[in-house]
Amino acid sequence: MLSNLRKFVVSHKKIPILHVNNMCCSKMRSSLQRLKPHVPLGRNYSSLPGLIGNDIKSLHSVINPPITKIRNIGIMAHIDAGKTTTTERILYYSGYTRSLGDVDDGDTVTDFMAQERERGITIQSAAVTFDWKGYRVNLIDTPGHVDFTLEVERCLRVLDGAVAVFDASAGVEAQTLTVWRQADKHKIPRICFLNKMDKTGASFKYAVESIREKLKAKPLLLQLPLGEGKAFKGVVDVVNKEKLLWNPNSDDGKDFVRNPLLEMSDPELLKETTEARNALIEQVADLDDEFADLVLGEFSENFDLLPAEKLQTAIRRVTLAQTAVPVLCGSALKNKGVQPLLDAVTVYLPSPEERNYEFLERISRLLLPFADQHIEIPSLTAGNIALTVGLKHTATGDTIASSKSSALAAARRAETEGGKKHRRNNEAERLLLAGVEIPEPVFFCTIEPPSVAKQPDLDYALKCLQREDPSLKVKLDADSGQTVLCGMGELHIEIIHDRIKREYGLETYLGPLQVAYRETILNAVRATDTLDRTLGDKRHLVTVELEVKPVETASVMPVIEYAGSVSEDLPTASQEAIENGIHSACLQGPLLGSPVQDVAVAVHSLIIHPGTSTTMISACVSRCIQKALKKADKQVLEPLMKLEVTVTRDYLSLVLADLAQRRGTIQEIQTRQENKIITGFVPLAEIMGYSTVLRTLTSGSATFALELSNYEAMNPQDQTVLLGRSGLTQ
Numbered sequence: 001m002l003s004n005l006r007k008f009v010v011s012h013k014k015i016p017i018l019h020v021n022n023m024c025c026s027k028m029r030s031s032l033q034r035l036k037p038h039v040p041l042g043r044n045y046s047s048l049p050g051l052i053g054n055d056i057k058s059l060h061s062v063i064n065p066p067i068t069k070i071r072n073i074g075i076m077a078h079i080d081a082g083k084t085t086t087t088e089r090i091l092y093y094s095g096y097t098r099s100l101g102d103v104d105d106g107d108t109v110t111d112f113m114a115q116e117r118e119r120g121i122t123i124q125s126a127a128v129t130f131d132w133k134g135y136r137v138n139l140i141d142t143p144g145h146v147d148f149t150l151e152v153e154r155c156l157r158v159l160d161g162a163v164a165v166f167d168a169s170a171g172v173e174a175q176t177l178t179v180w181r182q183a184d185k186h187k188i189p190r191i192c193f194l195n196k197m198d199k200t201g202a203s204f205k206y207a208v209e210s211i212r213e214k215l216k217a218k219p220l221l222l223q224l225p226l227g228e229g230k231a232f233k234g235v236v237d238v239v240n241k242e243k244l245l246w247n248p249n250s251d252d253g254k255d256f257v258r259n260p261l262l263e264m265s266d267p268e269l270l271k272e273t274t275e276a277r278n279a280l281i282e283q284v285a286d287l288d289d290e291f292a293d294l295v296l297g298e299f300s301e302n303f304d305l306l307p308a309e310k311l312q313t314a315i316r317r318v319t320l321a322q323t324a325v326p327v328l329c330g331s332a333l334k335n336k337g338v339q340p341l342l343d344a345v346t347v348y349l350p351s352p353e354e355r356n357y358e359f360l361e362r363i364s365r366l367l368l369p370f371a372d373q374h375i376e377i378p379s380l381t382a383g384n385i386a387l388t389v390g391l392k393h394t395a396t397g398d399t400i401a402s403s404k405s406s407a408l409a410a411a412r413r414a415e416t417e418g419g420k421k422h423r424r425n426n427e428a429e430r431l432l433l434a435g436v437e438i439p440e441p442v443f444f445c446t447i448e449p450p451s452v453a454k455q456p457d458l459d460y461a462l463k464c465l466q467r468e469d470p471s472l473k474v475k476l477d478a479d480s481g482q483t484v485l486c487g488m489g490e491l492h493i494e495i496i497h498d499r500i501k502r503e504y505g506l507e508t509y510l511g512p513l514q515v516a517y518r519e520t521i522l523n524a525v526r527a528t529d530t531l532d533r534t535l536g537d538k539r540h541l542v543t544v545e546l547e548v549k550p551v552e553t554a555s556v557m558p559v560i561e562y563a564g565s566v567s568e569d570l571p572t573a574s575q576e577a578i579e580n581g582i583h584s585a586c587l588q589g590p591l592l593g594s595p596v597q598d599v600a601v602a603v604h605s606l607i608i609h610p611g612t613s614t615t616m617i618s619a620c621v622s623r624c625i626q627k628a629l630k631k632a633d634k635q636v637l638e639p640l641m642k643l644e645v646t647v648t649r650d651y652l653s654l655v656l657a658d659l660a661q662r663r664g665t666i667q668e669i670q671t672r673q674e675n676k677i678i679t680g681f682v683p684l685a686e687i688m689g690y691s692t693v694l695r696t697l698t699s700g701s702a703t704f705a706l707e708l709s710n711y712e713a714m715n716p717q718d719q720t721v722l723l724g725r726s727g728l729t730q
């Protein structure tokens, strides 16, 4: 797979292929200032693995564990499921920190940006490295909020495995589906952790069912909870038929006992566990022929005789094949169930080697990340995650290569492996290995520096921020000359604003947040145009005749067709100029100046006077398209958001009435224990500031998740109102 081309080893000469995820510059700057041969130990950090005091003991063995003992994993989930809390426990039990961080107190290791600590949410992924029972685990905590989807995507493609954390009282939630689909796309083996088993309303059965139904995954129940809600006290290990009980008096969860289930002391629980184990064996045998042969041959009479290791090996195979997902449970907040989760990460998730990485690459300077601290390392073997510094022109999603030929060879191989049908003609495109899919921004607003003199500083800050986060787009409004920020949501833009202030020392002013509309046309229209200009002693003359017509592509990329007489002998440079002209014209629709989607452009005839520059060809085509678009019947498309609101019964009717006023359509209302889950669609323009409204309506008891569904045609009345407000007419 393309995304696997990221394995590298250090040499001082070559830098072949390495994927780039740009880190927050300020994070990097501050840690580089502190960079020493040893890692400075900050808040409650234990010695880093293998580092005793200030000595680097056998750094090589610390840095380069055998590849089979490496696990590169991500933690992913819906917002607030408890990823950061779980990560904090993991770091504590692995000895990486000496005290438990708490998101609610704002002192976690991985949420180290000021905004993360203040808001108690994860915005940027953080990487930490720790050891667990002889394994090296590189772990990335990813954000759950939909505004930061790109951040999740950029992490997923460099991971070998993932832990999906769920709120056991809510099961699969909207954003879980999104990240699950992303993990499917990158073929990442997963383990599910049903967190918050201590919470009122937690239901193991319900959460497992929702994994089966909503994620269409096959859950393998490796554990059963001992009690739910306030009664939750531990878990049963189904594979080993053992009971794990946490000492209720231990305040950090380190103290727990693991005892075999015995007929004498736990007859009921033993029976239940045996049934669960038998069901698990049957389920795995169904998915794995090798295991089926073993079970049916030697152990068909009595599954109890099947050794736990044999079952674990088979579970590992189906997990790696992604035909099923192991499910564990616990309560990160109450310090229960995290150690067995770590065991499961080492036992069931793949080492980098098992993900078919074949590339051994090189780079000049490497740093090993420990959240906001880094240690410079001399070398690194394949399968590890590290940072490199000093790259001035790269952006998140780029691939670094030592030479064009090595990148082309890698791209060719990856294309064959990925079974890609379409051949990429464009060399630059082929060089781009596995770029992340950048979602289209749905909001925009103007941003002003404190003074004109500070505009270059603002431009610089925005340039740096965009390199880290390509889902942030910045453009210049040609009419007003203002800088415009385009982002994924209100929170996204707010965080960018805040970061410019904190990290670049610039107090900026944001204009009102506006929805990013799109436009389309309803009928086919032809137009012709001629551009005749003499510059110096050179005459530039182009005549073009073309047609714009509606097509259903749900994309802002116009479909381009050429009449046979045009495509014949059309030089590549002229074709590129035509296409540039078409694309630039379609970026600014005639109604609101928004991008035009769902259009095809057919170029019927083209006459180019010898010596005409490509810029003039682009300009003529662009003008001709604008002309055609203006003549067509036009339609505004607005972003329609998929909304999921979780609300208690008492507030259901209030929330529904409010949604009706917001032009919302309700798809279904489900019951989940005491809660109602409303799913439906609402235009983005109607849902701005919804968190405050919902909080007020439901006294803070409801939660919601929003995700872009598609762009929908506005009805004629709403469109007239919108255009009237913008001072425009149809």
Ligand SMILES: Nc1nc2c(ncn2[C@@H]2O[C@H](COP(=O)(O)OP(=O)(O)OP(=O)(O)O)[C@@H](O)[C@H]2O)c(=O)[nH]1
Residues within 6 Å of the ligand: 077, 078, 079, 080, 081, 082, 083, 084, 085, 086, 103, 104, 120, 121, 122, 123, 142, 143, 144, 145, 195, 196, 197, 198, 199, 330, 331, 332, 333, 334
């Ligand atoms: N009852 C209960 N609450 C928990 C548990 N784990 C986390 N929480 C709480 O849930 C809230 C969210 O926890 P986080 O760890 O920040 O969740 P997250 O998934 O990292 O959230 P984002 O980073 O914003 O995506 C916090 O108030 C935690 O204290 C748990 O096991 N039980």
